[in-house]
Amino acid sequence: MYKKPLAVPFIVWIIAGTLIPLAVIAYYGLTDRSGAFTLANITAIMGAEHAKALWLALLLALVSTLICLILALPLALILKNSSFGKKGFMVFIFVLPMWMNFLLRTMAWQVLLERGGLINKAFTFIGLPNLQIINTPAAIILGMVYDFLPFMVLPIYNAMLKIGDDVVEAAYDLGAGKAKVFTSVILPLSVPGIASGITMVFVPALTTFVISNMLGGGKINLIGNIIEQEFTTTSNWNLGSGLSLVMMIFIVISMALLGKLDKNGEGTLI
């Protein structure tokens, strides 16, 4: 409660950027077009189409989070164990794609995966059957994993960096083999990083509409797409806001669960 003048810009930011928009969303979500109070926009999530979109979004987000985790753990371990000079370079290489526009990266996959795209051309050339994964959930998962993997790797890598070499050596010293050292020392001590990695992959994966639009060919509707369409095509802001509120509840719940694991706030490091 000291240095109050310094807090003013922050308070303005919170009010203008968070509280007011949130209030507006809540207002739209809890009213109908005439401005009368209703819960219809919230309960609309139970509708067959919406429930299916939410279920699919949850499923795809879960699967891509899991794939990211499986890829990120060994990757973070390799980064941690590589020599000092190499380490910086590898992290740099890894983070490099993040500096490229998100839309461009996703569009690139569109071009690569297309029926007559680069990958299929190459497959045809060496006599392999063509891949049919564009416009399927698999393509969306691929896009999510590609876009969000760094957000999983970096917090886990940060958590692993904090594990002292002597603790790892102590485990070897007491007779543990490589696998045992990983499962009983490195993995448990990486849990805060894993928790924030999961949050940072799962939440954007759950709400994305860009990836599913571009790689799902408009045929696969995730909850994010539905919300987006309510705001753009259908112009039903009330329904869109209502569904957004439901999404927020899901996100708050998952964050609260993961927050228990991430006591040290590794997520704040990137």
Add this chain to the structure above:
Amino acid sequence: MASLIELKGIHKAFGDTVVLDDFDLTVAQNEFVTLLGPSGCGKTTTLRIVGGFEKPDEGRVYFEGQDITDVPPNKRHINTVFQKYALFPHMNVEQNIAFGLKISGKTDQYIRDKVKYALKLVNLDGFEQRRIESLSGGQQQRIAMARAIVNEPKALLLDEPLGALDLKLRQDMQYELIRLKNELGITFLYVTHDQEEALTMSDKVVVMNGGYIQQIGTPEEIYNEPQNAFVADFIGDSNIFDAVMLEDRLVKIGNTVFDCVDEGFGRNKPVDVMIRPEDILIGKPGQGRVDAVVTHNIFIGVYYEMEIEADGITWLAQNTTSYPVGTHVSIGVDPFNIQIMHKPKTREEEAIEIDV
């Protein structure tokens, strides 16, 4: 005594920095051997090579006669107490101590009994369920000891385990370590830069500098008969003078000739002379070998530490009697308290090869 650990011709370099060069060391069964030296002398590297955490560039490591140079640390019957204890922060005390026993597949009952016994041994009964971060440095240090010794290793490696503790605790722990060593009957290989620790606890002290062994001996030998100026200077307080060995049993320090007991250095040979400050006899002018004046005097507990100037040479003396600054005195030394040492000619010769 049968040898337990043997290092032969070890060479180790990190990049361009040579840490150990043609290093030999034998540790006998049940010995308490201390590697003593300033930081960067290669003592920790030696310990890590025995533990298996570093591989020597050249040379072999033997354990009970077996070549273990290529054996990983988890397959060696050796346990280590690390400098910063390296306890597992996500486990409680019991889980930490039981870690090695679980891996070797001991029964739950055995593990419980053994953890209890180990905690008793380090005077921390009833600490099983405590969290690591709730323990003080000294307690963590004991848990690290307990975690290592429950596995009944043949040799225990200790890397400056008392370095982070305060003076009083450090002195208590020194007695604890001696007691543990005697109760358990295992070989201790101990690394420290603290000469007091080395002298108090060891059966054998290995003084190291610059990757070479300077002297190996019992604490008494190291203290009373240092073989070169480095050892004399590193262990305890000392006066080290350039001197000339006139003939057998006669040495000239400055312009004063002293009787000594050393022979075989030749005639008129330059040597280093070491005299401990407590061995300097202070008397009335004219009584000793040379007249002198007290130039500094401070009280440091049990005795007074004085600087005495005689004939252009400053002597450091310790005495329970205080001689105020400006007092005219004389100084003398009993012949057997004068330690004559060869001057090192080269770096190689600085590392006197000693077979034990």
